[in-house]
Amino acid sequence: MSVRILALVGSLRAGSHNRQLAEAAVKLAPEGADVQLFEGLAEIPFYNEDIDVEGSVPATAVRLREAVGSADALLLFTPEYNGTIPAVLKNAIDWLSRPYGAGALTAKPVAVVGTAFGQYGGVWAQDETRKSLGVAGAQVLEDVKLSIAGSLTRFAETHPADDTEVAAQLAEVVARVHGQAAGQSA
Template sequence: MSIHILGIFGSLRQESSNQGLVKLAQKLAPTDVTFTFYDKIGSLPFYNEDLEEPSRTPSNVVEWRNLVTSADALFIASPEYNFGPSAVLKNAIDWATRPMGQHALSGKVISLMSSSGGTGGAHMIEQLGGILGLLGNTMLSEPSGQIAKGADRISANGTTTDPAIEALVRTRLQALVDTANNLGK
């Protein structure tokens, strides 16, 4: 059966380079892989446990959880903001981790990359990678997903002027597919 990869980007900026990384990955995905991406994390409300009452859960939250559930693997690209993850991505992750005990965000194979400023997202990858690992996911660690000053070289439509970035995305994509296959996905 074909592996389903869900792409997620953690920046709402129209010209987001992290959006570009996800779109580049979709273009480079092997033909036997289904690669879709979610581009509406900005429409999710702030997490509120009161909304866990099923009759009150917003329909876009249900849609988001179902998309995560249906994916075998996640390809996440997100900026580092103030040495940590973007709030909008952390919020989407919090929604995906409820209801407790039967949540969507466990057992996935995850590639976490970052097009950021000078750090290349090192702190964000360490923090968020740790969180996603604690949630029961398999995180790709090599090669490093950090890209410093990526916005200069990656367009939001998924093109890059830097062949090394294209090669990095291709390598991580293949590692994601290989790891998912090895885990019997």
């Protein structure tokens, strides 16, 4: 049985290093793991309880909830915007946290990784993302971490999949998420 890991990327930029990192995760997935990138976070409106009612939920939010609901685990890739989580990723978490106590994130294994230009690789954004996911009911894999500093220079001419050190670290992250999800479904 294949373990489905859904990747959400907090950067909308086409050339995003976090998107490249997510693409690398797809390539580096171990046997038995199927990593898929979710497309469409930009189209999901900001969370508003007034439109989160039966018959009014935007189709894009429904699609996100269904994708997460059918995944065995999540892997979030976040840049750091002004020291914190990007709005598009926080908005996705907000949609996935509802209905309260029974949202698509409830008890779902989730790991947060990423890269940023700063010297700490976006750890503040990753920590804020983990906090938000935990409050939303996810099973945050606190010990599965990867923060890659200096993204603008490190990946200026090299895709993360072609960086031997990053590829090895990312493969380990995906393997650990896979193992956690496989262990839950056993």
